Amino acid sequence: MPLSAPAPREHIHTRRVTCRGFRRADGLWDIEGHITDVKTYPFENDFRGPIEPGDPIHDMWIRLTVDDRFEVKAVEAVTDKSPYGVCPAITPNFQRLVGLRIRSGWTQKVKELLGGVEGCTHLVELLGPVATTAFQTIFPVLARERARGGSVDGDSPSAPAARKRPPLLLDTCHAFRSDGEVTRKQWPEYYTGND
Structure with missing residues (x-):
């Protein structure tokens, strides 16, 4: 059931979060997240100058490569558009996620490693839906393989x-x-x- 009809209103802002999961040929998994923030009106930005409606103020990507046990093997973080020139400089810190497992406590550990001045608020927020996408991508495939008698390492709901x-x-x-x-x-x- 959709939301109820809204009161009269004006559209101001759209945040889009897109996450996709892929199984790689080498047996690992790539989980990618993309976030954009777009205004419906033009405005001035000190770093970029005029920003037109539809031009993202934030345009950021993250890719986690994980194994069947949800251990992060590689990370790539990219800031294509941001409100400040210094924003892309923090993306190397996301390498701190390598070796971490997506599991209970993931969000807290991410905040410990990348919270505040150690990370980018938007990329850190994106790691929540990316983690959920990892579960939605990997668990069903491993469960199906297990049901067919395949040998799969790691936990799944049907273990x-x-x-x-x-x-x-x-x-x-x-x-x-x-x-x-x-x-x-x-x-x-x-x-x-x-x-």
């Missing part, structure tokens, strides 16, 4: 009950809470609720 580690998704949101119905059905050995 066997003899797992030694909790599932990566456990307690990451309301649906996957340890005392919830989804956990009771998918991972009964980690269910903490009352029957």
